[in-house]
Amino acid sequence: MVDLRASVENGDFTRLESQTSAFKGAVYQQVLRYGSADELSAALERIQGEISTLSAQTAQSTGRITVSRSGIFSGQADGYESVLTPETLDSLTPSALDELENRAGEVDSSALGKLITDSKWYFVCPLTEEEAGRLSEGSTITARFSRDWSGEVDMTVERIGAPEEGRVAVILSSTRFLSQVTLLRRQTVELVFSQRAGIRVPAQAVRMEDGVTGVYVRVGAKAEFKPVSVLAQGEDYYLVEPVLPESATDTQEKKALRAGDPVIIASQEIWDGKVVD
Numbered sequence: 001m002v003d004l005r006a007s008v009e010n011g012d013f014t015r016l017e018s019q020t021s022a023f024k025g026a027v028y029q030q031v032l033r034y035g036s037a038d039e040l041s042a043a044l045e046r047i048q049g050e051i052s053t054l055s056a057q058t059a060q061s062t063g064r065i066t067v068s069r070s071g072i073f074s075g076q077a078d079g080y081e082s083v084l085t086p087e088t089l090d091s092l093t094p095s096a097l098d099e100l101e102n103r104a105g106e107v108d109s110s111a112l113g114k115l116i117t118d119s120k121w122y123f124v125c126p127l128t129e130e131e132a133g134r135l136s137e138g139s140t141i142t143a144r145f146s147r148d149w150s151g152e153v154d155m156t157v158e159r160i161g162a163p164e165e166g167r168v169a170v171i172l173s174s175t176r177f178l179s180q181v182t183l184l185r186r187q188t189v190e191l192v193f194s195q196r197a198g199i200r201v202p203a204q205a206v207r208m209e210d211g212v213t214g215v216y217v218r219v220g221a222k223a224e225f226k227p228v229s230v231l232a233q234g235e236d237y238y239l240v241e242p243v244l245p246e247s248a249t250d251t252q253e254k255k256a257l258r259a260g261d262p263v264i265i266a267s268q269e270i271w272d273g274k275v276v277d
Contacts (some may be wrong), residue, residue, distance in 0.1 A: 004020065012260060019145065020149040022144050022150055024150075031210040045056055052084055069165075071115040072115070072182065073114075074114050077108065077111040078185065079106045079108070080185065084100075089122060092124055094169050097126055098126075116178070120174070121175075121181055124169060124171050126170075127170050128167060130168055130169035134193055135160060135170065137155065138153050138157060139157050139193055142154055143189050143191055144189065144191075149184060151177060156174065164211075190261075198212075199239070202238075202263065203233075203238055213230060214227040214243075215264070216270055216272075217262060222274065222276065223271070224273070226242065226256060226257040226261075227242070227251055228241065228242055228257055229241050
């Protein structure tokens with residue numbers, strides 16, 4: 001939070017997306033971790049009970065467990081392992097997802113964990129028909145996770161289900177970041193349908209000088225005008241890219257706007273070369 005605030009106060013928005021995503025993830029984790037005083041007390045009692053159980057187990061003799069297949073072992077089983085399987089994916093509908101979300105999995109008390117035998121994992125989400133209409137099976141979309149785990153994953157659209165009361169169940173898959181998602185179930189995820197790369201600057205920093213769009217940047221003790229092209233506009237910012245001649249020299253490239261340059265947003269009269277405080 002301190003890093004995010006400092007960046008905003010300094011007008012440095014070069015890492016805003018990653019800082020915001022990390023902050024949102026921290027907020028979700030704090031809510032889940034602490035919640036209300038009653039929830040915290042109950043969680044503490046549950047953890048203490050687990051510690052007592054594990055302490056008692058360490059005093060018992062150990063044994064060997066073998067399996068017929070190799071895979072990745074996860075020490076947590078929540079009862080959904082027999083419900084959410086690759087074979088049941090095609091039958092999942094928005095209403096079925098709602099039902100799953102409202103009931104707890106039946107945990108086998110004898111289960112010591114689970115063995116993951118495939119590197120491919122799936123994410124299922126209900127979308128509106130309009131949102132689902134922007135996807136096509138076999139295409140790729142970026143999924144931005146920001147709850148128990150913060151990260152971006154390029155995922156393949158495996159299946160787009162049939163509409164059900166204006167909603168559609170969409171199945172995405174990936175073979176990356178498996179170790180980070182083995183314990184995830186309900187998650188907060190943003191689907192990035194499109195994105196553009198550029199330098200984010202405050203809206204009041206963009207000016208027009210002699211028909212040229214640009215921003216003033218503090219270089220040493222002076223203001224320097226740097227031409228830019230506006231790519232997109234937000235509520236209080238512009239996404240821009242530096243403008244360079246087709247055969248730009250090294251000097252011209254070095255003088256172009258770069259991420260992290262201290263952009264001037266003061267409203268008083270300013271010109272190229274003006275000494276600024």
